[in-house]
Amino acid sequence: MSLVFPHTFVPWFRAVAPYIHAYRGKTFVVAMSGEGIAAGRLNAFVQDLSILHAMGIHIVFVYGFRPQINEQLAAKGQTSRFSHGMRITDAVALDCAQEAAGQLRFEIEASFSQGLPNTPMANAAVRIISGNFLTARPVGVVDGVDFMHSGIVRKVDAAAIRRALDTGAIVLLSPFGFSPTGEAFNLSMEDVATSTAIALQADKLVFLTEVPGIREKLDDPESPIDTELALADAERLLASLPNPTQPTDTAFYLQHCVKACRAGVERSHILPFAVDGALLMEIYTHDGIGTMIVDEKLESLREATADDVGGILQLIEPFERDGTLVKRSRTEIERDIGYYTVIEHDGVIFGCAALYPYPEARTGEMAALTVSPEVQGQGDGERILKRIEQRAKAMGLESIFVLTTRTMHWFIRRGFQPVDPDWLPEARKRKYNWDRRSQVLVKRLV
Template structure:
């Protein structure tokens, strides 16, 4: 690990050598991500602990960059530690925890004070514009207000939650108008009822409800190292929603991680494309999560094991039905039922309500650390909702788990689809030696390769 020099003592002699070719290659590598950003909506939620950690300015700089690239940002902040500090300073022994708590009139005033102070800090951070800083010439308007209509939680199990509330609805038209003009929408954890009464809301609930209501591309929670990890302590970079819900039911997660993960899973289940848990302690984590292949946090997606599973001998008939029309029109090489029976363990299938509607096979070449993706098929009646992307992501993950460094495909009809997803055209000599010997030159298939 390289430790960056102290900013106060940093000099030109400490700077790494500038290599133009590396810079150009990096800039070109991130171009596809930049192209997909424009007009996408990101809902970014964080708690008051991020501000206590001194990470606010760095976050605002990164969000400013995303906004300049055309991303619509909705920022939702919490203030739990600040509210508890206000309560302590005023002599109250009560402290809010992670679970919903009744909010007294006195605690509500503390929540208002904390939320107001943080809102002003955020507005000040977005107003920076010093030369030679990331905020130079930013001129981003951040708009806060009564976008959230709240209602009381009420009485639960005989306990009156008083001024604790929940989201009732949003003024979506007003929020979309701000976003369409390049502004950032700021939501505080205070909501108002139609009668003008204020309620204390949970940041996670507001962020999740906002992402669902706006049909956001991403819901991002910036947390204090609350990503999921495997048995070896490595970050789980991607997890299916149902797997995430299973981890929550196991009861082994700490309260903070359980809360963030449950809200992420809820958002994905209700239509948000991706939900992320990202560490705010890592400088630039929100950029690293988006602009690098594996990211730095945990991403929750809708893919479920019920829909995506390894093929069995009982699936051969369904796989043959998917393959035969494409063999007949020349898209695929005829391979015969006996070949599928022999290689069935290499197939993954998409299944819904007992109907198999997609498949893909992965053929490894361990000596070359390469793998071939073949028979990527989705029934035409089921296409249009990202099923091909699902199969591709799953295949890439399988190949990485096998230790493969590259994934390649041979195709005669779908070159553009693979190019749009990061594959680059190769030649026969780029293939594993064994595959070169079996390459069917009469078909003249295009070769596409992707680094994993």
């Protein structure tokens, strides 16, 4: 039996709580490639989807079946044919696609029906709804290539999907669509997921794929993953890449993420199915694990508002408890909220500082500089310091000072110099706690 250690579990669970609150009632379209299912990742992925569902997130699950169709064709002595990155679906391939789709739907519904003790599915009651939510049209003939029964999404019945989601069910979509005359078309998982996310104006579109995300250096397979791409940067990158023909090509999933964000989907993600729990890590941790494309940078450095009081209190409380910061009451922070600068990421406050001006002495105190341990070492402290310096200069101040008992070296490395407490402005000197013996450090603003 494994042990749960409160000193690690409790802080972790508290850190996750803001995301649980933020995403309750949101709609996510989550797509898993057929390669992920073939690699045996379905059961663990279904467990993670069930957890998201239990957290109050509306889930549309789209599955792919590229390798499953290839396997069916090979069993019939047929070869798979592709052009322009799409399957050419003749009558035999269409039959294989229908067989693969039916078999995978059976496996997915069976996975969601599990309820074994000591698993994430214990006590879960997840209902799956699928149906003819998609209308399709044929790809037709492109550059002389007849794609026959391959199709493109024409329309998504968003209203019907929303009604199904409102019943508490997960909506399951296969890459199949039908024409008004009843003709079936083989669609791509990527097209179905993107079109559905756009029609629903989903809060997230998530692809679980063969690739780990977009690397910072495309020509270096060991380069770190770029965890966040602004839409404008993603568009520039996409324009520089050749048209994709394989799912492992950088542009293959990126083109769909860009299309979704352009059409109003707030965020789209490319995650590796090879990493167990990738979906949970991307949704419930600050940096995630794959690449997220957003219409603008989610992290914002800004002046605080009254709505930030709770987040600031939660951020600084551990540092007050261990004596790093002087304790401040909610009333004090509410009164002084106009002095605060915060760093917010995805609705969560990860850093803050306050600037208290002493205009008669042409200086100001930077107080309560705090960065969450979760993101320390990423430069947020310096970003806040620079914003405080900018605010001080705009006020006509010539210097800023800090009082600290534990972090003087951090400030010295950034241009602060120690001074005697007698240097303090008279109004601040009267409030100086001689018992605490804080170091006073000053930085001149040029």
